[in-house]
Amino acid sequence: MVTRLTLCEETTMHDHRKLGRELGLFDTDPLMGAGLPYWLPEGAAVRHALEEYIRDAERRAGYQHVYSPVLGKRELYEISGHWSHYSEDMFPPMDLGGEQVVLRPSLCPHHALIYRSRAHSYRELPLRMAELGGMYRSELSGVLGGLTRVRAIQLNDAHIFCTLDQAADEARAALELIRRAYGALGIRPARYRLSLPGAGGKYVADPEMWRRAAALLRDVLDASGVPYDAVEGEAAFYGPKIDVQIANGAGREATLSTVQVDFHQPERFDLHYIGPDGAKHRPVMVHRSVIGSVERAVAHLIEVHGGAFPAWLAPTQLVVLPVSEAESGRADSLRRRCVAQGLRAEVAGPERGTLGARVRAARLVPYQAVIGAKEADGDQVALRLRDGRRLDALPAAEVLSRIGALVAAHSTELWETEVLV
Template sequence: MSTVSELRITLDGSERVVPAGTTAGQALEADGRSVIAARVGGEPRDLEYQVREGDVVEPIEISSMEGRAIMRHSAAHVMAQAVQELFPEAKLGIGPPVENGFYYDFDVAEPFTPDDLKRIEKRMREIVKQGQRFSRRPVSDDDAREELAGEPYKLELIGLKGSAGSDDGADVEVGAGELTIYDNLDAKSGDLRWKDLCRGPHLPTTRVIPAFKLMRSGGAYWRGSEKNPQLQRIYGTAWESRDKQDEYLKFLEEAEKRDHRKLGAELDLFSFPPELGSGLPVFHPKGGIIRKEMEDYMRRRQAEAGYEFVNTPHLTKSSLFELSGHLPYYGDDMFPAFELDGVDYRVKPMNCPMHNLIFRARGRSYRELPLRLGEFGSVYRFEKSGVVHGLTRVRGMTQDDAHIYTTKEQMTDEIKSLLSFVLSVLRDFGLSEFYLELSTRDDSDKFIGEQADWDEATEALRHAATESGLDLVDDPGGAAFYGPKISVQAKDAIGRTWQLSTIQLDFNQPKRFGLEYQAADGSRQTPAMIHRALFGSIERFLGVLVEHYAGAMPPWLSPVQVVGIPISDDHVAHLEKVAAGLRERGVRVEVDTSSDRMQKKIRNAQKQKIPFMLLAGDDDVAKDAVSFRYRNGEQKNGVAIEDAVDEVVKAVEARVQV
């Protein structure tokens, strides 16, 4: 029987002949530090993977997105080893890489303390320094159960082999096909130090983890279900260099300073009274001013764009959502039904079914289309308590919702125009860097309707997105159950990406509701339906803006646009006269008549992030002027009152930041 001594593989786009038994690392001449794994036939592999005939082999660098994920997954294993060495009774959950870091879940008797995290991190550094080798080996189901008999959660994952989904992270541990265990082996003796059920791949050794830090711990339900035991999750971060990690930690410090929950309390904008329940904010007068400015702006822009405003109730019979298709596909995200007069009712999680009823209320002609119906509609969604987060993930929200009914001939131009409208509005709020995401259907059974309709709707959205000139990223499987969507992804001042406006094209709901219009030839036709939420929700968008501006809102959105600061009580009347002139021009102004000294009044105004301060002393009164101070500390003295008022008004009207 002959043996194969040479193999043909593809490397760097060209065919190579290598000896049988060559590893991916050898083929790539990888150093194991910058190139830490290989992509073989599109799948990530350890450098120790032995190449086969016809393999296409590519390097995975540690600084790439895929390389970072592998490094972070390896760091999660190191952390789990450290935990079990320090806490021998700890049982292992799962430990996947996540954006910017990793975590691992443990079943322990007591929650981890900050001192525990310090001990774990210290032990991790010792393991990293030892350079333990990650070694992969296939095992049978029975052997895996025998080896991991003391790990009940791993045993459960073995039973889920082939059906575990990425939603609970189990696919990091097991997948379809063979099971594999990764051993951590002593660098010198080769003795086993620790092992874990895992698909891999991993770094060659622990020494290849250049920089890591444990961040925090908290509770997490096993596999994300509240019906399962609560485990303790430790989060960490890991990077390809200390410089990159330092850069990330500085970013986190800046993000913490901008946290809208913290700033919302400091600036007296909103709060979350526990008496109301999780995810149900209330807006204080200053926050109410920002909301009103946002709504007034959007009402004006929509009126100019031909929208008509409607209003719908907060609750409805449950049967409405059966007709729309939401109940079977979206029911878990709705608040439970309640009975009224023998009929099940629900608070509404979206407005579109009610807008369909408005369209259907009377006969429609093609001459009315596009028909653009807009509403600031309050909706309620049963978000899990673990994902509720300030204003950016709430249970009660107000959407700047709109539904546009068009002919098939009109829909592509309408989508292009709508996308341009959306971007124009976002720019007025100070956001300027965008890309688009196109969410489409996949083979899942969660989507309704004919494939031909989906293809037509997807192509119309793709065409409009491409013509916008913005980068377009595909999101297979991310569509709503009834139709594809474009999401506008916007970067904030510190580079974070937020999903904001969405545009969805729906051929299914008009059919389900029997919507029709009379065409020019007298025939009855079904309209296309475009769902559009520009802010997403007012609450979430306001939270994003607070973080984008670090609370220093542009003058047009600032609750207090100007504060008058008298040097002494003798100068109050002068500033009240200035304030009256500003109010006549629509400016929100206060005069600080407190007993505080002038410097403290200035500090208070800076803390409240008020755009303009107008100071007055004897010289200003004599010259009928003010000292004009900006919130960045710059100051102009002896500014004529008329000029000061004009500058404030121009800044407010121009919607510029100062």
């Protein structure tokens, strides 16, 4: 059941801007510019694991992945409606060979063109197109901060081209993908929001389109059984959306995931498919993002977990701790076996201090594999879990197999409880 974060939970969250730098996940430089963070090796490992997870989840759900350029002609965004409704948040056009090109503020116009490039039959629908792609927003300096509000965004985006009869099922399936992803990430929503248009000229003027799209999303939310708030003034300029809200330690909300229904852009780009009657029909475009921007997702993960990420996301998943120099060779052999199995592992040898000091230094690493003389002789590992629990010495092959299985399953558990001592 979805509930709001309690005050106690909120106040125990960390500030990702401070902790992310302390842990060596990301940083900034004035010469790169405000709102343009760079990722350090530890942060890049987290980001890579997150991106691989969502790509695999989408592939299993029937999505096809594409790549599209981060630039487009100004005319493209005039057709989509971004130029007239969203240009204040876009970077200025660049003159290039007598044309004006723009850094894209979203991926949807590009995906509409990719769909339009081929003829489609109703038998192909729904066509699910996904991309982890860059987009750019001309955010004011005063609102930029850490990873939550940036100017260069890596977005987990997708667009489903479908019939009207398929749209509700596709939106519900997108919500289920979001639910499963939050479970694997160890996070939960603050609330669900049905974002509707407000007053003013920032929205496409088509009352009947808005009514149909909003009714569809209300039915999806009601059928999904999640409580939600309907809020005016938060819709995209082209249609209403379901926003999955998260909250930071101060209780400040932000949108992480979203599902949108769009009747506008299929019309603007003259998209169609051939129906069973042999005639052209207009598809519905369902926009959805499971984890939103990679930047905002990682910021929230840092704040929720305090750097103690689920094992499958952790920058270093296992650290090998030889008790003395005599076990260093065996420790490095175990590290190489971990890497060969796809785990991120390193050795923290005696040169880094006493065993106790090394254990404390690796407090955020999910697994600490201690190797003394007895373990080295028997090819065993005395495993310490991040939460302080210890296991009796086990064969190294069994330890790696069981850790590998938990990581592959994207589990938030560190170990199967029946083997703990």
